[in-house]
Amino acid sequence: MTTTFALRELADFLKAELQGDPESEIRRLNTLQDGGTGDLAFLASNAYRRYLQDTRATAVILSREDAVGFTGNALIHPNPYVAYAKVTALFQPVSGEAAGIHPTAVVDETAIVPASACIGPWAVIESGVQLGEAVIIGAGCFIGANSVIGDNSRLHPHVTVYQGSAIGQRAVVHSGAVLGADGFGFANEGGRWLKIHQLGAVEIGNDVEIGACTTIDRGALGNTVIGSGVIIDNLVQIAHNVRVGDGSAIAGCVGIAGSTVVGKHCVLAGGVGLVGHIELCDGVTVTACSMVTSSIATPGVYSSGTPFDDNRQWKKNAIRFGQLDEIYRRLAKLEKQPTK
Amino acid sequence: MTTTFALRELADFLKAELQGDPESEIRRLNTLQDGGTGDLAFLASNAYRRYLQDTRATAVILSREDAVGFTGNALIHPNPYVAYAKVTALFQPVSGEAAGIHPTAVVDETAIVPASACIGPWAVIESGVQLGEAVIIGAGCFIGANSVIGDNSRLHPHVTVYQGSAIGQRAVVHSGAVLGADGFGFANEGGRWLKIHQLGAVEIGNDVEIGACTTIDRGALGNTVIGSGVIIDNLVQIAHNVRVGDGSAIAGCVGIAGSTVVGKHCVLAGGVGLVGHIELCDGVTVTACSMVTSSIATPGVYSSGTPFDDNRQWKKNAIRFGQLDEIYRRLAKLEKQPTK
Amino acid sequence: MTTTFALRELADFLKAELQGDPESEIRRLNTLQDGGTGDLAFLASNAYRRYLQDTRATAVILSREDAVGFTGNALIHPNPYVAYAKVTALFQPVSGEAAGIHPTAVVDETAIVPASACIGPWAVIESGVQLGEAVIIGAGCFIGANSVIGDNSRLHPHVTVYQGSAIGQRAVVHSGAVLGADGFGFANEGGRWLKIHQLGAVEIGNDVEIGACTTIDRGALGNTVIGSGVIIDNLVQIAHNVRVGDGSAIAGCVGIAGSTVVGKHCVLAGGVGLVGHIELCDGVTVTACSMVTSSIATPGVYSSGTPFDDNRQWKKNAIRFGQLDEIYRRLAKLEKQPTK
Secondary structure: OOOOEEHHHHHHHHOOEEEOOOOOEEOEEOOOOOOOOOEEEEOOOHHHHHHOOOOOOOEEEEOHHHHOOOOOEEEEOOOHHHHHHHHHHHHOOOOOOOOEEOOOOEEOOOOEOOOOOEEOOOOEEOOOOEEOOOOEEOOOOEEOOOOEEOOOOEEOOOOEEOOOOEEOOOOEEOOOOEEOOOOOOEEEEOOEEEEOOOOOOEEEOOOOEEOOOOEEOOOOOOOEEEOOOOEEOOOOEEOOOOEEOOOOEEOOOOEEOOOOEEOOOOEEOOOOEEOOOOEEOOOEEEOOOOEEOOOEOOOEEEEOOOOOEEHHHHHHHHHHHOOHHHHHHHHHHHHHOOOO | OOOOEEHHHHHHHHOOEEEOOOOOEEOEEOOOOOOOOOEEEEOOOHHHHHHOOOOOOOEEEEOHHHHOOOOOEEEEOOOHHHHHHHHHHHHOOOOOOOOEEOOOOEEOOOOEOOOOOEEOOOOEEOOOOEEOOOOEEOOOOEEOOOOEEOOOOEEOOOOEEOOOOEEOOOOEEOOOOEEOOOOOOEEEEOOEEEEOOOOOOEEEOOOOEEOOOOEEOOOOOOOEEEOOOOEEOOOOEEOOOOEEOOOOEEOOOOEEOOOOEEOOOOEEOOOOEEOOOOEEOOOEEEOOOOEEOOOEOOOEEEEOOOOOEEHHHHHHHHHHHOOHHHHHHHHHHHHHOOOO | OOOOEEHHHHHHHHOOEEEOOOOOEEOEEOOOOOOOOOEEEEOOOHHHHHHOOOOOOOEEEEOHHHHOOOOOEEEEOOOHHHHHHHHHHHHOOOOOOOOEEOOOOEEOOOOEOOOOOEEOOOOEEOOOOEEOOOOEEOOOOEEOOOOEEOOOOEEOOOOEEOOOOEEOOOOEEOOOOEEOOOOOOEEEEOOEEEEOOOOOOEEEOOOOEEOOOOEEOOOOOOOEEEOOOOEEOOOOEEOOOOEEOOOOEEOOOOEEOOOOEEOOOOEEOOOOEEOOOOEEOOOEEEOOOOEEOOOEOOOEEEEOOOOOEEHHHHHHHHHHHOOHHHHHHHHHHHHHOOOO
């Protein structure tokens, strides 16, 4: 499959100002460094500015400021990264999913499946499920009883949705994700763990993306709630009764323990851990691999951990970490000594 | 589906003392804060005591101590959290699984499947598998050759069990879990990784719960062994030849490297990492995101890591971490200086 | 199934020197401690040398040096661990996979499937897929359109391969792994996350092993590339456009953020996190749970984090971490004070 656009078509699509030959043929997106004939590149970060003058890409998306002195074909846009994001939609291979239910799918007769929905091979749709218009259920997905999935949502192959889950419109859920498994709730009775049956559900807003092998547990009593416009990467664990506010972003390998509340427009970088029962206000960013052990009430950027170092040097310092309180006390004692 | 109980029925079930109207109708469990008419709430932590007087829940499970001065309907129980756990079982929706083998399941003729077992659509049961009474195998599960699963165990959809695994009675295994994949064993021969075929298996006791997308590898020579009554959350990695003692609890995103032994009644909080070939004695608790790099012979609570902080402040301190040994030496030098 | 070898057969296979009875029967591999009659053990680490004299194993693989003074049956080999790895292949149960397409598999008519390939129940092979000779596709695997899998590769049950992925020869991919899901790419337009469609693919070399529930995302523009001979454990997240050099080893729970480059023969221990857009040169080892936040240009061993400690002691030191910069300044001030 080849998609070809005239540069002017892309300028129209992006509402961008066109510089150069409007009939240049664009067949692919590429980086400034690797771009060649037929490629549209973009400049969205100063780090890549050095590649601009020598790029062999047919055209470049850039800001008015960066366009100064650039004589090649260009699409001038106030936010080149947003423009690039928008144009990727045009170059995405058309997914071959035709509407209809694959003959091998097992669909309960009480499930509501519009004619515009697409259900892949080996999918299982249990009783009382409601699918919206144009929903795509990939091969081998399991949709538990009474779950609801909104219009235009897509579940890639091998997604598991436990009973009673609610997913909004335009969701994208990647393979291996598990929504609505039991939260990790047990009471200890004399050394024995007694299961607390998890009676809540999972509730996911509109325009949410959920990465591969990410797990979002059902609530113990109330629901686990993911707001609208939230984006979640791969291998993320979201425990029971967590609430994530609209527009937040959660990168890979993050773990959020039970009942924690993440505000709106927060960013949790890769590997972050949040303990349970805390609250992050709106607009909190946590840097990679940091652990947050108490609530944060002020927007801003937060971190924990230590910088990496050569192992031998690190060991010397790490040992001293275990003496830090002693170091502090010895320092304080010295300070109290009379000086001349 | 609605389940309704008279409060006296719940008192009988819990062997709790009833205060108030024995005929009050309970239709749901809820929290003190959110509870309303028809709801049974519970008070199990001092943090929630402030919600007791104003709760609109029809009845509350609480301790004798907390019942003093409370005039509403109540179930008085020595351990309200345990009572709540027990009562959740009554309010869990009945799973619609009827005994029998779904016509689409592929079951080898040599597999032992009791009439009381339930095998969902698209499940694969290989040769020599033995399922116990009332076992439930969810849609799309794969049970490899010669595996054994004990009575009343339930595998949710999309669980993979490699050949030769043994799972005890009353296990609950959540979707996406993979039991018995090859341990990560390789010998390096001149820069090339040579696979060590993993000849052991996975052996899981009774009353174990295993979370979604958790992986437990088969042993290299002997088995990887999970004791009875162990509870394991989502996205946990348990490497080959690990042994976890009875009654231990492992929260989400924990990683345990090869051949490490975790004692009985240990608690590993979320994100903990244990290196390989170490041993934790019984009764060890490790707090969230801590890394344990050597054996622990004394029961207690252990931690590592640094507290989170505002990013700018954190950076200043983190840089000094790289100078800790130098700081120590400079301090020691100062201390040796004669004072007046 | 029982496999029995005469010790001399194993000596021939390993090109090892035989000491003792060449007709001793070996039926199993085992450790020095647990070995008994019919078992072949090995001594590959000084830590286990104390078990040598009292082992009841029928024979032992050991180095010439360790063989001095050992009078039992032995296979003397320059690298006993490599010899053990090689001999595991002989004792691995024969997998029952016969060539052919299971009648329940859904294979697109345009897919290329050699007669030597084996496709399990409920597998889905989309249009344009090319499978090499003797490829084994486990039950319930999904192979997206136009993906290519090289000769002798094996995908265990429930592996998901998105469209356009390329996997080399002799790959082993464990259950639950997801290759080629969308990278986590979004542009923020006025607080709203705009999806950047991921137009690249995943490209995996020869002789690669990929663990259970590991996720490797497709590239945004170019490809995510895993070199030949790379071994990857369970629950590893490899983001879009990462490149991993030949022969590197990545242990469980590692996360590598977007566009990061890992050199050849690197070793990332369990739980390591690498931030995005950095480069590790060849021959870098990172110890368990360390976070790497900038490029590394010198081969060696690197670490971060703090040692674990008793929780109360740790807390005292951890609080002082938050005062480290202050401690440094106070120390420097003391140093400037005149001494007698």
